[in-house]
Amino acid sequence: MEEYQTKPVSLPRLGEKAPDFDALTTHGKLKLDDFKGSWLVLFSHPADFTPVCTTEFIAFAEIYPNLQKRGVELLGLSVDSLSSHIAWARNVEEKTGVKIPFPIIADLSKEVSLAYGMVHPGQSKTETVRCVFIIDDKQIIRTILYYPLSTGRNMQEILRIVDALQTTDANGVATPANWNPGDKVIVPAPNTQEGAEERVKQPGYECVDWYLCKKQL
Amino acid sequence: MPCINPEGKPTETGKKVLQALRDNGLCSAEKVAETTGVALFRVRSGLRDMIEAELVEMVEDKYNITEKGIKLIE
Incomplete structure (x- = not known):
């Protein structure tokens, strides 16, 4: 633990290129470059054959078709072996009928986990915490979520973030708190006094004031 | 490997990829x-x-099936 605390750890940050990897997975050797052109949700889980992770894997498998519709691929990771991942995926299918359709990285060397800052020694020195990296089609990190070991992730929130990011990219807008597809979006605030005066008179906008205006897409 | 099994033979996915290359050329x-x-x-x-x-060769930024690849899916 001391070793981790004293060593400066470089964590990926939003807006930066996602760290490259060349990893052994349940679908063969995969590189980050293999996902170029698609969005990617890269997520880590603490360990195979554990209860919270099993519920999450079933939930990830369930949202996978919805992610694919949005041009998003899924890639899991833990520091377990390839055999363990394969056995666990088979067990999940056998016991629940849910097939795990996406690849899982076997990061025994922790090369990928450390590059992505997925090991948090305050939570566990040996396992990865529940991280989610949403990486866009240009391989830029757009969202990072960290959940503790005891809390399973919210899949609807992951879908919502993907929708929000893709809506933002396509329309040059922002999304307000609790936004969901179909809701009004935020128009970027003007940055001149003249722009502010024009903004409040703009038809079709719902404005609280010049800096907070919404519109329907 | 997703497309080749440990015996060096193409998996179902591997066969699909090889057949696509055989049928469509480069x-x-x-x-x-x-x-x-x-x-x-x-x-x-x-x-x-x-x-x-x-089983496959790269020609510039495209892919072509080799003779060895063709034999494996015959």
């Missing part, structure tokens, strides 16, 4: 993915493995 990874319905990331990874196994 192809991009994107075209192979579109033709086979296999996810692009898996096609890219599989093509890399099949180049190593000399």
